[in-house]
Amino acid sequence: MTAILSSTDHKRLGLLTTVTAFCFFLIGGSLALTMRAELQKPGMQFLTEHTYNELFTMHGSTMFYLFAVPVVLGVGLYFVPLQIGAARLLWPRMALLGYWLFAAGGVLMYSGFLTQQGAASFGWTAYFPLSDANATPGVGVDFWVLAVIMATTGGLLQAVSLLGTIVRLRAPGMTMLRMPLFTWSELVTAFMVITGFPVLIVTMALLQMDREGVGIFSASPEGSVTYQHLFWFYGHPVVYVVFFPLVGVVGEIIATFSRRRFFGFRVTVLSLIAFSAISMAVWGHHMFATDQVSNRYFSLTSTILLVPAGIEYFGFLATMAGGRIRFASPMLFAIGFVLLFLIGGLTGIMVASPPLDYHVHDTYFVVAHFHYTLFGGTVFGLFAAIHYWFPKVTGRLLDERLAKATFGLLFVGALATFIPMFILGSEGMTRRVADYLPLHNWTTLNTISTIGAFTIALGVLVFLVNLMRSLRLGERVGPDPWEGQTLEWATTSPPPRHNFAALPPVRSHTPLFDLREEGRDPLRELGLRRFQSFRSSDPQKSGNVGEEVPA
Amino acid sequence: MKPIDTRDQFFDVWNVYWPIALAVFLLVLGAIVFLGLRYRSHSREIPTGRDESTPLEVGYAIGLACIAAFLVFLTFSRMPGSEDANATGKPVEVRVTAARWNWRFEYPALGYVEQGTRQHIPVLRVPVDTEIEFTGSSLDVIHSFFVPEERFKRDVFPGQHTSWEMVFEDPGNHVGGGECAEFCGLEHSNMNFDVLVMSKAEFTRWAQGAS
Numbered sequence: 001m002t003a004i005l006s007s008t009d010h011k012r013l014g015l016l017t018t019v020t021a022f023c024f025f026l027i028g029g030s031l032a033l034t035m036r037a038e039l040q041k042p043g044m045q046f047l048t049e050h051t052y053n054e055l056f057t058m059h060g061s062t063m064f065y066l067f068a069v070p071v072v073l074g075v076g077l078y079f080v081p082l083q084i085g086a087a088r089l090l091w092p093r094m095a096l097l098g099y100w101l102f103a104a105g106g107v108l109m110y111s112g113f114l115t116q117q118g119a120a121s122f123g124w125t126a127y128f129p130l131s132d133a134n135a136t137p138g139v140g141v142d143f144w145v146l147a148v149i150m151a152t153t154g155g156l157l158q159a160v161s162l163l164g165t166i167v168r169l170r171a172p173g174m175t176m177l178r179m180p181l182f183t184w185s186e187l188v189t190a191f192m193v194i195t196g197f198p199v200l201i202v203t204m205a206l207l208q209m210d211r212e213g214v215g216i217f218s219a220s221p222e223g224s225v226t227y228q229h230l231f232w233f234y235g236h237p238v239v240y241v242v243f244f245p246l247v248g249v250v251g252e253i254i255a256t257f258s259r260r261r262f263f264g265f266r267v268t269v270l271s272l273i274a275f276s277a278i279s280m281a282v283w284g285h286h287m288f289a290t291d292q293v294s295n296r297y298f299s300l301t302s303t304i305l306l307v308p309a310g311i312e313y314f315g316f317l318a319t320m321a322g323g324r325i326r327f328a329s330p331m332l333f334a335i336g337f338v339l340l341f342l343i344g345g346l347t348g349i350m351v352a353s354p355p356l357d358y359h360v361h362d363t364y365f366v367v368a369h370f371h372y373t374l375f376g377g378t379v380f381g382l383f384a385a386i387h388y389w390f391p392k393v394t395g396r397l398l399d400e401r402l403a404k405a406t407f408g409l410l411f412v413g414a415l416a417t418f419i420p421m422f423i424l425g426s427e428g429m430t431r432r433v434a435d436y437l438p439l440h441n442w443t444t445l446n447t448i449s450t451i452g453a454f455t456i457a458l459g460v461l462v463f464l465v466n467l468m469r470s471l472r473l474g475e476r477v478g479p480d481p482w483e484g485q486t487l488e489w490a491t492t493s494p495p496p497r498h499n500f501a502a503l504p505p506v507r508s509h510t511p512l513f514d515l516r517e518e519g520r521d522p523l524r525e526l527g528l529r530r531f532q533s534f535r536s537s538d539p540q541k542s543g544n545v546g547e548e549v550p551a
Numbered sequence: 552m553k554p555i556d557t558r559d560q561f562f563d564v565w566n567v568y569w570p571i572a573l574a575v576f577l578l579v580l581g582a583i584v585f586l587g588l589r590y591r592s593h594s595r596e597i598p599t600g601r602d603e604s605t606p607l608e609v610g611y612a613i614g615l616a617c618i619a620a621f622l623v624f625l626t627f628s629r630m631p632g633s634e635d636a637n638a639t640g641k642p643v644e645v646r647v648t649a650a651r652w653n654w655r656f657e658y659p660a661l662g663y664v665e666q667g668t669r670q671h672i673p674v675l676r677v678p679v680d681t682e683i684e685f686t687g688s689s690l691d692v693i694h695s696f697f698v699p700e701e702r703f704k705r706d707v708f709p710g711q712h713t714s715w716e717m718v719f720e721d722p723g724n725h726v727g728g729g730e731c732a733e734f735c736g737l738e739h740s741n742m743n744f745d746v747l748v749m750s751k752a753e754f755t756r757w758a759q760g761a762s
Contacts, residue, residue: 049738049740053736121736122734127692127734129691130736135651135691136736221709222711224693224709260600263603264602265602267603267612289704291715295630296630299626300623303622303623306615307616307619310612311608311611311612311615317579317582317583317586320590321586322590322598324590324592324595324597325590327587339579339583343576353622353626354626355563355626355629355630356561356564358557358561358702358703358705359703359704362697428700428730430697430732431734432734433739434740437727439726439727517597
C-alpha cells in the first residue's frame with residue numbers, strides 16, 4: 001500500500017489517480033441517484049431541502065473537482081509518457097504531491113457531512129454572497145473551500161508535470177507534429193489548466209478570507225459580480241479541460257478501429273489549439289442574465305467555437321470513411337461519445353445566444369445541455385479509453401459481451417435521463433430545486449428521467465462486474481491487441497518499469513502504423529512477438545490473430 | 552419607441568436555431584450509420600486513401616465559419632430584440648424586491664405594495680399588452696426574476712438596482728407563473744409567485760381600489 005501511495009512511477013501514479021477519481025465518480029453518481037429518486041414526483045418524499053441542497057452541491061463538486069479533472073490528468077499521467085516514448089515523468093514527485101492534495105482534498109470535502117451544519121450547500125459554483133458566512137455558515141463549508149483549493153492545486157501540479165514531460169522527454173525523432181492526438185490534447189489541456197486553475201485557487205482563498213470577516217467581495221455591491229467573473233474565468237476553460245483529452249482518445253480509437261490514420265491530423269491539432277485559445281475568452285456566457293457583461297462579445301466568442309469543434313467532428317467522420325471498421329467495444333463507446341457530445345455541443349450553441357439564454361439559463365435545459373457534454377463527452381470518452389487501454393494496463397481483455405451491455409445501458413440511460421430535461425427546462429423547471437409544484441404536470445418527464453438515471457447506474461454496475469471478472473479471468477493479450485498506431489503498443493502489457501526495451505523509428509504521429517503500412521511487423525522488429533500470446537477465433541476482437549504463434 | 556417583446560425575441564432565434572441543430576444531428580447520425588454499414592470489414596488489409604486534404608479541410612472550415620457568422624448575425628439582430636407591436640398605453644412601473652425566500656412588488660404610482668409571506672404567495676398584477684418597467688434589487692443574496700411564459704429572466708443583486716422591460720400578452724391568472732431561477736439557499740424551490748395578467752380596464756379598476 002505504501003509502495004503504491006508513494007510511487008513516482010508514472011504508471012502507478014496515473015492508475016492511482018484514475019482509480020481514486022473513479023471512486024469519486026461512483027460516490028457522486030449515487031448522490032445523483034438519490035436526487036433523481038426525490039425528484040421523480042412532486043412533494044418532498046424522503047429528503048429535507050437542506051439535504052437536497054447538500055446533495056446537488058456535492059454531486060457537482062465531486063464530478064468536477066474530484067472526478068473529471070483528476071481522471072483526465074490521471075489517464076494522461078499513465079499514457080502520455082508511453083505515447084511519447086519516455087521512460088518516466090518529469091518532476092514525478094510534484095505530480096505525486098498533486099495526487100495527495102487531490103485525494104486529501106476529496107476526503108476533506110466529504111468530511112463536511114460529519115460537521116454539525118453539514119456539507120457545503122450553495123452549488124459547486126459557490127456564488128457570492130450566498131457563500132458568505134452569513135448566508136451559509138458552518139465549518140463544513142470552510143472544509144469545502146479548502147478542499148477545492150487542495151484538489152485544484154493538485155490538478156495544477158499534475159498538469160505542470162505533464163507539460164514538462166511533453167516538452168522535455170519526447171523520444172528521438174518525435175517532433176511536436178509527430179506527437180499522437182491524445183498527447184496533443186493533453187498538452188493543450190495542460191495549458192488551459194495552467195492558465196485557469198490559479199485563478200480559482202486565488203478566488204477560493206479570497207472567498208475564505210471574506211468568510212473570516214475580511215472584506216473582499218463584500219467590500220462593494222459589485223463584489224458578487226466580480227466573484228462570478230473570477231469563478232468562470234476558471235469555470236469555463238475547465239469544462240474543456242475535462243473534454244479535450246477524451247477528444248484525443250476518441251480520435252485515436254476511431255483511427256485504430258478504422259485501420260487508418262486520423263483524417264486531417266494537422267488541422268485537428270490546429271483546431272485544438274484554436275479551441276483552447278478561444279475558450280479563455282468565453283466565460284461571460286454564464287452571466288448573460290446578470291446583464292453586467294458584454295453579452296455580444298461573449299456570444300460571439302462562444303458561437304465561434306463551433307468552427308474548431310466542427311473540424312474535429314469532420315475528422316471523426318472522414319476517418320471512418322474509406323476505413324476498415326471494427327465495432328469492438330472501444331469503438332462503440334467512441335461513437336457514443338461522438339453522438340451524445342453532439343447533443344451537448346448543438347445545445348451549447350443555443351445557450352450561447354443571449355435571447356435564448358435569457359429563457360433557458362438556470363433551468364433544466366442547461367442541466368441537460370451540460371450533462372450531454374460531461375456525461376456524453378467526458379464519461380463516454382472515459383469508458384472508451386478504459387475499454388481501449390485496459391489490455392495495455394492489465395495484459396487482459398475486458399469481456400466483450402459485458403462491455404457491449406454496458407454500452408447499451410449507458411447509451412439508452414443517457415438519452416432517457418437527459419432528453420426529458422430539455423423539455424422540462426423549456427417549460428420553466430429551474431435547476432437546483434428540491435421540489436416542484438404539481439400543477440406544472442412535470443411528473444411524467446421526471447419519472448422517465450429517474451428511470452434513465454437508474455439505467456445508467458445498472459450500466460455502471462455491469463461495468464464494475466466486468467472489471468472485477470476480467471482482472472482475474474480476462475483473456476490474456478500481448479503488447480498490441482488492437483493493432484494500435486502509437487508507441488504505447490510498442491511494449492509489453494503491462495509495460496515494464498522503464499517502459500520500453502526498444503523503440504521503433506518515429507517518422508509520424510503513428511509510428512507503428514507506418515511500419516505496418518510498409519508490410520513490416522512492428523512487434524517482430526521490436527522483439528515483442530513472443531509476448532503476443534493472444535489468440536481468438538473472432539477476428540473482430542483482435543488485430544493480431546492467427547498468423548503468428550508465440551515463438 | 553416600442554418596448555421589447557421578450558417572447559418574440561426568443562422565438563425569432565429559437566425557430567431558426569433548433570431546425571439547424573436537428574438537421575446537423577441527423578446528418579452526423581446518418582453519416583455514422585452509413586459509414587458504419589458501408590465500411591464495416593473484417594479484413595486486416597490497410598485501406599488506401601489519403602489522410603489529409605487541405606482544400607477539403609479549408610472548404611469545410613469556411614463553411615463552418617459561414618454558419619457561425621449567420622448565427623451570430625441573427626442573434627445580434629435580436630439584441631435588444633424585436634419590438635412589441637401590440638404594446639400601447641402608458642408604461643407601468645414595478646419595483647421588484649427579492650429576499651430569501653419571497654418577493655415584494657411595489658407600484659410607486661399607485662402606492663401599492665404586494666408582499667409575499669409564508670402564508671401568502673405574492674401576485675404580480677400587470678395589465679395586458681402594456682410595457683412594464685421593472686427595477687429589481689435583493690436584500691440578501693442573488694436572486695433571479697424568471698417568468699417562463701415570457702421567456703425571460705433577469706438577476707437581481709443585493710445593493711444594486713437592475714432594470715428591464717417586459718410586455719405580458721396572455722390574460723389570465725398564471726399560478727406559479729414566476730420563479731426564482733438563481734439558487735438562493737434552503738427554500739429556493741418555494742420562491743414562486745403568481746402572475747395575474749389583467750385586461751387594461753380591469754387593471755385600472757384594481758389600481759383605483761388599490762391606491
